[in-house]
Amino acid sequence: MPKFTLPRAARISRVTRTHKVAVAVLAAAGATTGLAATAAPGNAATPAVHASAAVKPVSTNGMPAKADAKAAGAEAARPAGATVADHIKVTAVAKQDRAAAQAVSRSADRPAAPKKYTDNLDGWIRQSLDIMKAKGIPGSYEGLHRNIMRESSGNPNAVNDWDVNAKAGIPSKGLLQVIQPTFDTYHVDGTAHNLTDPVANITAAANYAAHRYGSIDNVNSAY
Numbered sequence: 001m002p003k004f005t006l007p008r009a010a011r012i013s014r015v016t017r018t019h020k021v022a023v024a025v026l027a028a029a030g031a032t033t034g035l036a037a038t039a040a041p042g043n044a045a046t047p048a049v050h051a052s053a054a055v056k057p058v059s060t061n062g063m064p065a066k067a068d069a070k071a072a073g074a075e076a077a078r079p080a081g082a083t084v085a086d087h088i089k090v091t092a093v094a095k096q097d098r099a100a101a102q103a104v105s106r107s108a109d110r111p112a113a114p115k116k117y118t119d120n121l122d123g124w125i126r127q128s129l130d131i132m133k134a135k136g137i138p139g140s141y142e143g144l145h146r147n148i149m150r151e152s153s154g155n156p157n158a159v160n161d162w163d164v165n166a167k168a169g170i171p172s173k174g175l176l177q178v179i180q181p182t183f184d185t186y187h188v189d190g191t192a193h194n195l196t197d198p199v200a201n202i203t204a205a206a207n208y209a210a211h212r213y214g215s216i217d218n219v220n221s222a223y
Helices: 008-038 046-054 065-077 084-109 121-135 141-151 180-186 198-213
Strands: none
Touching (some): 121 198, 141 198, 180 198
C-alpha cells in the first residue's frame, strides 16, 4: 500500500502545536511551584519551629522527661534488686518503728505508778524491805518474819504489859515490840509516826537492830 507523507508545512504546524501544549504545561507547573515558593517567603523556617515547640521531650522509657527524672530518683533511693513490694514493706516497718519509739517516749515521760502492797503481814514486810533498801538499812524477809512471829505472832496491836518496860510506863508495842523512845529515835522518814503502824514499827525496829546488832537478821531473841 502506498505511503503518504504530509507536506512539510503540515508537519511543521503539527510540531508547533505539540510544542506549544508542552510549553503551556511546563509553564503551568512552574507557576504552581513558584506560587508555593512565594506564598510565605518569610516563614520558610516556621513549620520547623512550630514542630519543635509542639513536641515534648520524651525519655528513653517513653515518659515525659520530668516524670522520668522523678522515677529515676525513686529508683536511685530504692536498694538494688528491691521490688516495689519490698519498698512498701520497708516503709511499713519504718512507720511501726517510729510508732514504737513514740510509745516508749510517752511511757518514759509518765511517772511510774506507786507499787501496791497487800494489807497483811506479807505486804507489810515487803513494803518495809523496800523502804529499808532505799535507806540502806540491812535485813532480809526471813530475818524480819522470824523475829515478828517470836515477838507478836504477827499481831500489829500486840502490847506487852508485864515486862520491865511496861512497869516503867513505856510498854513494848507492835509487830516487833518496840517502846516509844526507841521508835522516836530510830523512826525512818517516809513511814507513819505511829508506833503500832505495821510498816513504821518494822522499819524502826530494823533500823535499831542494824545500829545495835548489825542487822535484824542477827537477832534471835529479845533485843
